[in-house]
Amino acid sequence: MDGPPSPAGEIILTPDGSRTALSVRFGEGYGSRHGAAAQARHVFVEGTGTHLHPAPRVLEVGFGLGVNFRATLVEAARRGVPLDYLAFEFDPAPVDVLREVAAGGEGSDHPAWPALLGGWGRQSLLTVRTEAVSLTVQVADVLAAPLPENWATALYLDGFSPTRNPEVWTPAFLARLARSLAPGGTLATYSAAGHVRRALGAAGLPVEKRPGPPGKRECVRATRRTGP
Ligand SMILES: C[S@@+](CC[C@H](N)C(=O)[O-])C[C@H]1O[C@@H](n2cnc3c(N)ncnc32)[C@H](O)[C@@H]1O
Known part of the structure; x- marks a missing residue:
């Protein structure tokens, strides 16, 4: 019997040598065609300051193909810091x-990656534990799932663009995401659209525009204040 249709279509080689794929369901690339690894590193890992954090706890909306996870993994492994990724x-x-x-790409030789592939698709809560890495992938609609509160040092908002997937960009959902950040934690995303920046601001997160990754003029980060 045939399984459900694959949400992923054609695999695309991007200029930095990393790959992404086209989403059949959303009609958009999972990662940037201008450099999937470069986008992961610039927008998400560096955008949230995860490359400097002594013990990052990352919350990701849209695990997709795991490109952001691998970029985060190599960075944490390089510095020898623990990583908690949900x-x-x-x-x-x-x-x-x-x-x-992932073939031959960054992080694919870390023990956490084959461990993830070994369990992928079998359960609705997938966990991988290595000496320094804790990865949990919850197979669920994030809009309906309980989120941790005051937890994430970094939040990767990567659920396709506001035009293609508006549900993960509503003011109500962004307010929920803001509450999952620990004080001082940073949300990063590639959309610098005015309504996204306004919703993040309304959720109590001061927003900062930054230069974008290859192929994009701007991206944003928004950091939860440490004080009251
Ligand atoms: C742009 S891709 C993410 C790419 C991924 N971060 C990576 O590094 O490969 C967006 C992902 O978000 C997922 N997604 C979109 N809306 C979602 C929702 N409401 N709940 C859970 N996942 C969602 C899609 O299925 C897709 O895999």
């Missing part, structure tokens, strides 16, 4: 797509 994904791509997109 991601939501409601439409997991087939494991072969994750494997092919």
Whole structure:
């Protein structure tokens, strides 16, 4: 019997040598065609300051193909710091797509990556533990799932663009995400759209525009204040 149709289509080689894939469901790339690894590093890892954090706790909206996870993993491993990573994904791509997109790429030789592939697609709560890494992928609609409160040092908002997937960009959902940040924690995303910046501001997060990754003029980060 055939399984459900794959949400991922054609695999795309991007200019920095990393790969991404086209989403059949959303009609958009999972990562940037101008450099999937570069986007992961610039927008999410560096945008949230995760590359400097002594013990990052990352919350990700849209685990997708795991490109952001691998970029975060190599950075934490390079510095020898522990990593706690919690991601939501409601439409997991087939494991072969994750494997092919990652082949030979950063982080694919870390023990956490084959451990993830080994358990992928089998359960609704996937956990991987290595000496320094704790990864949990919850196969669920993040809009309906309970989120940790005051927890994340970094929040990667990566659920496709506001035009293609407006549900993860509403003021109400962004306010929920803001509450999942620990004081001083930073949310990063590639959309610098005015309504996104206004919703983040209304959620109590001061927003900062930054230069974008290759192919994009701007991206944003928004950091929860440490004080009252
Ligand atoms: C742009 S891709 C993420 C790419 C990913 N971060 C990576 O590093 O490969 C967006 C992902 O968000 C997922 N997604 C979109 N809306 C969601 C929702 N409401 N709940 C959970 N996952 C969602 C999609 O299925 C897709 O895999």
